[in-house]
Amino acid sequence: MTRPTAAVNDFVVKFANVNGSGSASANGLFVKAILRMGVAVAARNIFPSNIQGLPTWYEIRVSGHGWLGRRGGVDLMVALNPQTWDRDVAEIDTGGYLFYDSTKPMPASKFREDITVVGVPLTALCNAAYVEPSKRKVMKNIICLGALTFLLGIEQDVVEALLAEEYASKPAMIPANIEALHIGFDHAKQNLKPLGLQLKRADAVGDRIFVDGNTAAALGAVYGGATVCAWYPITPSTSLAEAFTEYCRKLRHDPETGQARYAIVQAEDEIASIGMVVGAGWNGARAFTCTSGPGVSLMQEFIGLSYFAEIPAVIFDVQRGGPSTGMPTRTQQSDILSAAYASHGDTKHVLLLPEGPGECFEMGASAFDLADRLQTMVFVMLDLDMGMNEWLVEPFRWDDSRCLDHGKVMTAEMLEAGADFGRYKDVDGDGIPYRTLPATHPSKGAYFTRGTSRDPYARYSEEGAVYVDNMERLLRKFDTARTLVPAPILRKARERTSYGVIYYGSTSPAMDEALAGLEARGLNVDALRVRAFPFPGEVFEFIAHHELVFVVEQNRDAQLRTLLINEGGVDPARLVKVLNYDGSPITARFIQAELARGMGAVDANAAGEMAQ
Amino acid sequence: MTYIVKPQFHHPSLPTNKLGFTRRDYEGRVSTLCAGCGHDSISAAIVQACFEIDLEPHRLAKLSGIGCSSKTPDYFLSASHGFNTVHGRMPSVLTGANLANRELIYLGVSGDGDSASIGLGQFAHAMRRGVNMAYIVENNGVYGLTKGQFSATADKGSKSKKGAVNSDSGIDLVAMALQLGATFVGRSFSGDKDQLVPLIKAALTHKGAAFIDVLSPCVAFNNHKGSTKSFDWVREHNEAVNRLDVILGRAPVTAAYPPGSLVEVAQHDGSVLMLRKVARDYDATDRVKAMAYLHEREAVGEIVTGLLYVEAESEDLHDALATVAKPLNALSDAELVPGAAALDRINAALR
Numbered sequence: 001m002t003r004p005t006a007a008v009n010d011f012v013v014k015f016a017n018v019n020g021s022g023s024a025s026a027n028g029l030f031v032k033a034i035l036r037m038g039v040a041v042a043a044r045n046i047f048p049s050n051i052q053g054l055p056t057w058y059e060i061r062v063s064g065h066g067w068l069g070r071r072g073g074v075d076l077m078v079a080l081n082p083q084t085w086d087r088d089v090a091e092i093d094t095g096g097y098l099f100y101d102s103t104k105p106m107p108a109s110k111f112r113e114d115i116t117v118v119g120v121p122l123t124a125l126c127n128a129a130y131v132e133p134s135k136r137k138v139m140k141n142i143i144c145l146g147a148l149t150f151l152l153g154i155e156q157d158v159v160e161a162l163l164a165e166e167y168a169s170k171p172a173m174i175p176a177n178i179e180a181l182h183i184g185f186d187h188a189k190q191n192l193k194p195l196g197l198q199l200k201r202a203d204a205v206g207d208r209i210f211v212d213g214n215t216a217a218a219l220g221a222v223y224g225g226a227t228v229c230a231w232y233p234i235t236p237s238t239s240l241a242e243a244f245t246e247y248c249r250k251l252r253h254d255p256e257t258g259q260a261r262y263a264i265v266q267a268e269d270e271i272a273s274i275g276m277v278v279g280a281g282w283n284g285a286r287a288f289t290c291t292s293g294p295g296v297s298l299m300q301e302f303i304g305l306s307y308f309a310e311i312p313a314v315i316f317d318v319q320r321g322g323p324s325t326g327m328p329t330r331t332q333q334s335d336i337l338s339a340a341y342a343s344h345g346d347t348k349h350v351l352l353l354p355e356g357p358g359e360c361f362e363m364g365a366s367a368f369d370l371a372d373r374l375q376t377m378v379f380v381m382l383d384l385d386m387g388m389n390e391w392l393v394e395p396f397r398w399d400d401s402r403c404l405d406h407g408k409v410m411t412a413e414m415l416e417a418g419a420d421f422g423r424y425k426d427v428d429g430d431g432i433p434y435r436t437l438p439a440t441h442p443s444k445g446a447y448f449t450r451g452t453s454r455d456p457y458a459r460y461s462e463e464g465a466v467y468v469d470n471m472e473r474l475l476r477k478f479d480t481a482r483t484l485v486p487a488p489i490l491r492k493a494r495e496r497t498s499y500g501v502i503y504y505g506s507t508s509p510a511m512d513e514a515l516a517g518l519e520a521r522g523l524n525v526d527a528l529r530v531r532a533f534p535f536p537g538e539v540f541e542f543i544a545h546h547e548l549v550f551v552v553e554q555n556r557d558a559q560l561r562t563l564l565i566n567e568g569g570v571d572p573a574r575l576v577k578v579l580n581y582d583g584s585p586i587t588a589r590f591i592q593a594e595l596a597r598g599m600g601a602v603d604a605n606a607a608g609e610m611a612q
Numbered sequence: 613m614t615y616i617v618k619p620q621f622h623h624p625s626l627p628t629n630k631l632g633f634t635r636r637d638y639e640g641r642v643s644t645l646c647a648g649c650g651h652d653s654i655s656a657a658i659v660q661a662c663f664e665i666d667l668e669p670h671r672l673a674k675l676s677g678i679g680c681s682s683k684t685p686d687y688f689l690s691a692s693h694g695f696n697t698v699h700g701r702m703p704s705v706l707t708g709a710n711l712a713n714r715e716l717i718y719l720g721v722s723g724d725g726d727s728a729s730i731g732l733g734q735f736a737h738a739m740r741r742g743v744n745m746a747y748i749v750e751n752n753g754v755y756g757l758t759k760g761q762f763s764a765t766a767d768k769g770s771k772s773k774k775g776a777v778n779s780d781s782g783i784d785l786v787a788m789a790l791q792l793g794a795t796f797v798g799r800s801f802s803g804d805k806d807q808l809v810p811l812i813k814a815a816l817t818h819k820g821a822a823f824i825d826v827l828s829p830c831v832a833f834n835n836h837k838g839s840t841k842s843f844d845w846v847r848e849h850n851e852a853v854n855r856l857d858v859i860l861g862r863a864p865v866t867a868a869y870p871p872g873s874l875v876e877v878a879q880h881d882g883s884v885l886m887l888r889k890v891a892r893d894y895d896a897t898d899r900v901k902a903m904a905y906l907h908e909r910e911a912v913g914e915i916v917t918g919l920l921y922v923e924a925e926s927e928d929l930h931d932a933l934a935t936v937a938k939p940l941n942a943l944s945d946a947e948l949v950p951g952a953a954a955l956d957r958i959n960a961a962l963r
Contacts, residue, residue: 009860035963052672059695064798080903084733113720128802208963209959209963219958222949223949223950223955225943225945225948227948228708228710228711228712228942242714247690251950251954252948252950254947259935259936259945260796260933260934260936261936262935263929263940264933265741267737268737269733271701271704271734272703272733272737275698275701275704275707275734276707277704277708279675279707279709279710279711279712280693280711280714281697281712282705282709283708283714283716284941285712285940285941287712304816305698340926350854395962396955396957397952397955398951400951403945435711437671437693437941438673438716439668439670439671439693439715441670442670442691443670443691446691446692446694447686448693448694448695448696449693449696450695450696450881451696451698452696453696503650607658
């Protein structure tokens with residue numbers, strides 16, 4: 001028989017549940033308990049587009065090293081969903097563990113020889129202790145948590161403290177939950193031995209926070225001075241608008257009158273959402289919408305208007321699996337091209353590419369400065385993985401001396417002093433004109449905003465030369481954007497190498513681990529994390545300095561690679577596609593295997609990782 | 613003659629309003645619409661209305677969609693910021709603009725193609741949200757810029773210039789606005805300035821969603837026999853329910869009207885709407901009766917005009933959202949950014 005895996009603070013646990021069964025809160029407690037023991041953890045919810053009855057998974061990466069991406073593979077499967085039993089059991093790594101509800105006997109053929117099977121009669125224990133159906137449903141999850149607490153060596157008082165916090169507003173629930181926890185714990189203690197996978201108190205979490213990217217981006221919007229949010233519900237972006245609402249309620253009311261310093265409208269659709277955002281931006285308020293790929297498709301016409309009429313606006317695009325309705329509850333980075341070149345005619349837009357909740361906050365705030373400075377649409381490209389999963393990140397920071405940058409807004413004083421106002425006039429070569437807000441001055445500075453061609457003084461014109469001048473200025477403005485967006489981050493390999501890798505967004509944590517793994521194997525690759533479009537010059541310098549550059553992405557068509565080739569005139573043969581697009585977040589094992597293979601190293605694990 | 617720049621000078625004896633502006637100060641560029649277009653009469657009525665209510669021209673924001681009607685904001689109020697948005701989407705842009713600065717007056721100008729076809733959804737939702745605006749549809753039942761296709765407000769059975777008969781039911785935006793909760797609903801005719809100017813004045817001073825459907829015959833494509841949006845047809849079938857005067861500053865003028873024929877509606881801004889009844893038993897403050905009356909008259913082929921419904925104690929979207937009195941676009945960094953100390957507390961709650 002295979003030796004059972006033995007690991008301390010370094011393994012992967014996966015819960016297979018049925019959605020709507022109340023498992024989410026127990027899973028959350030499990031993760032928080034590990035964090036409270038000072039052990040770094042990353043958790044990913046894999047769920048269907050459904051409310052009740054379909055399979056969901058919750059995958060937890062426990063990492064003493066602090067790796068927060070998906071590793072790949074499963075060491076302990078908590079298999080609580082008969083519908084997915086076979087594939088769940090098949091997914092366990094050799095030497096791993098299967099935890100299941102042993103109330104009903106299972107035939108031996110349903111197990112595997114090379115894993116350790118641990119049965120706890122959860123339903124029987126629960127039914128013996130509770131009569132009401134509602135309690136039976138919920139408490140079974142807590143009994144399960146109790147058993148795992150014993151099996152994995154989680155400190156019991158940590159879980160109890162978390163239960164007390166969880167039910168602080170309903171104190172009557174606390175003893176009942178603690179009782180259920182003990183039922184599971186005691187049963188496991190009396191009948192089973194601890195697993196080879198063990199948790200030991202550590203000090204690896206520090207002052208880091210556990211937060212999802214949608215919440216972080218929403219908080220960023222609050223700090224970035226956004227006052228108008230218009231949105232339409234769509235997975236996986238909905239919780240961004242909800243978090244913005246929540247934070248505004250706490251942080252944005254006039255202390256004297258109690259009135260709101262913000263306006264949030266749930267619009268009738270995505271078109272109206274972006275219309276309101278453009279209207280508010282035109283009138284000088286910082287405004288945003290949050291959506292996903294299908295929403296961006298609907299917004300195309302307004303995005304072009306924002307580009308051409310030069311109206312600041314921000315879209316948070318929490319990407320999901322496309323095309324069409326695609327895989328609405330799975331993750332992808334597949335809106336890169338449709339956002340970068342959104343709308344008809346010649347257009348290009350600024351994209352910010354956060355790597356996780358930390359940058360969701362930072363870019364969520366700075367997107368509004370950039371939009372105002374550049375007077376254009378700015379996309380913040382999240383994805384479901386970072387948007388809806390809580391990640392362990394450095395605490396948010398804010399410098400109180402930071403001011404909101406409203407860009408070139410011409411005031412009544414400037415107009416009064418005789419400034420020559422031309423709404424689309426490039427006054428200093430950066431391609432960015434001055435704008436006036438409605439009602440700035442009784443007789444000066446008014447202009448008629450439109451999506452049609454016009455001269456520098458906003459007068460309608462269909463003259464070819466006038467049109468071309470304006471389009472060229474918009475390109476100059478885009479060049480200015482190149483100097484204002486966040487620079488890419490370079491990580492050099494230990495030794496000089498002709499290999500490079502470019503990546504972005506939520507690939508970051510898995511890439512961290514993959515790079516360390518490659519380094520440990522003596523494979524040298526320089527890494528560049530791209531953080532924005534238009535690409536700053538360093539991106540093309542990086543490509544020029546390497547013979548072969550892997551471009552790691554989570555979409556089928558290598559969209560960032562296409563953008564690099566298109567914008568930088570790069571020889572496609574030098575950019576190697578590394579693509580994970582099955583809807584699950586990319587894993588460190590997959591990246592490491594693909595890069596090793598690309599660098600000529602033999603790697604047995606390369607095949608089939610994505611398919612898992 | 614549309615290539616001619618409109619001269620700025622005017623006769624020194626032109627009357628001025630309380631702010632010292634003449635009517636000319638409310639004008640815009642020379643219209644590029646067809647000679648005789650009903651829309652130009654509506655632009656003139658808007659100019660007259662703004663002049664008469666002593667509006668500071670720059671305190672108004674004019675927004676439109678796409679189409680002949682949506683071009684007109686260039687032809688009035690040159691000192692106002694204007695925004696010619698995208699087809700059918702003016703309501704959302706206006707909503708956003710209004711959220712950003714509640715202190716301005718918002719005038720939305722649209723057409724029947726813009727509001728009843730591609731923009732029907734946005735029209736409906738702006739009405740039900742109670743966005744504080746005057747929303748004018750210049751309704752000619754036809755697509756002019758693309759040369760004569762039926763619009764969704766064309767009546768069933770009406771004939772196009774080329775002789776095609778419209779087989780689809782017409783959308784009545786007035787009926788929709790009433791149903792959707794607009795707090796001011798009127799209808800008028802571009803050829804009836806006496807009726808239209810006071811309606812626009814009242815809509816501009818109304819708090820909440822104010823809608824006016826203005827029948828505006830298209831001289832190029834929809835002014836022929838068989839059309840129900842032609843000058844002749846509208847004149848023959850127009851059934852006014854009331855005549856309106858808008859009194860600013862609550863001047864006591866009731867004495868000028870015979871008793872029993874007058875309804876007085878005081879609006880939020882202090883203006884008073886004096887409704888001289890024309891149709892007996894018409895109550896412009898009763899939404900349900902207004903809807904019933906509208907359908908009743910429509911059934912006998914009449915186009916009901918006048919102030920059809922007004923809610924004096926109306927509320928707008930800002931009331932619903934309980935926003936601060938100060939425009940959101942004027943809030944300072946200190947009022948918007950919670951700061952590092954608040955962020956530390958948030959961080960602590962996420963551990």
